[in-house]
Amino acid sequence: MQSLGIRVLFNVKNIRRLLEGLMVTARIAFISILIGSLLGVVLGVIWTAKRKWIRSICRIYLEMFRIIPIFVWLFVMYFGGTTALNVDLSGETVSIIVFTLWGTAEMGDIVRGALKSLPQHQVESGKAIGLGFWELYRYILIPQAVRRMLPGAINLATRMIKTTSLVVLIGVIDVIKVGQQIIEYSRIEIPTASFWVYGFVFILYFAVCYPLSKLSRMLENKWNR
């Protein structure tokens, strides 16, 4: 009865559980994107510092996430971090920590790039009319930089959302795990369940990420031309 495999998705209970799993994924993504972008702005401002060692530290921090895969970081934190610090962290907490640290690094790079791309005379004019550091950033630099960094930031958000799929591998009950559970218990009745459930999750991720990347491209075309 291959053609009826899709009925696994018409089961209200299954759909409700999948959406519950999606909420866990969404929570991890939302919290880490939010905190990551706020800290990222701070990092980006620090990154424009004149002192070379400050910039080097920022750079090394970013490269750590660029060179070591995020999945490895999840592993290191989940198995190593908890043992080393002798704390008991849930997979969800570990994921949020890792994604936040990663998001901060990438966002910092985006903000730095945006700030750097602003003409130098903006800073100098600001200083000339007597603005302090805080006012300079608050009224002159950040508002202008936002336009240049928003497309990149949205792209980063979609990347982070896509990467949240990895949390299942350190034991978080996310949308994929729920999908696996549904596949497991309907194995006898609906042998093709895995096709439909994974297909459904595939479409779920697409439905979230596609509008975001469209938006990012739209903003890029609108502002950068």
Add this chain to the structure above:
Amino acid sequence: MKLNWQFILDSLPLYRDAAWITLKLGFWGILFSLAIGLICIIAQYFRVKLLRSIVQVYIELSRNTPLLIQLFFLYFGLTKLGIALSENTCAIIGLSFLGGSYMAEAFRSGLEAVSRSQIESGLSIGLSRAQLVRYVILPQAFSVGIPSIGANCIFLLKETSIVGAIAVVDLMNVTKDLIGMYYQTFEALFMLVAVYLIMILPLSIFLTWLERKARYAEFGNQGSV
């Protein structure tokens, strides 16, 4: 925290084999990604009718869904429809499916960077089509495209960390087994991070160097980074 060096020494062969698998999968993945990317960009650049729309759909699907789901779908989903693939084949298909669209984007950014006036000037001094491609378009497209192509290679190599989820005996699986069987958490994680550093750090440094070289060759080198 004291590392058990004897254990690390004993586990070296395991990591060597796993790293070898990762490199092999990464190599084929990158190769096929380049091929797929090339097909995509040719279809788009020359506006091949039907193929162009297929490519468009493919790029959106591949860019907006996580590799993990793509792999699960290939490995567990398609099996149920009678298409059984080995885990290594699945991993390579998954990586190519993901990487193809990224490579296409890299090629596109390179081609778009060649300005209209360059092509027209080339034609006006009487270059043939082949000469135009060989002496005007490719060198410029290459110098713009090379950094992102290289970045994609690193990205794909990093993404291979996920294939452990479909039973490929890769670095992540070896690490997980060692932690599970011997409780040598720090040693296993240390080796994991070390192997990834050894694989990707030189590549990353080489890429930075190459990027500087390629930029130098750019037309009207403005010295902007």
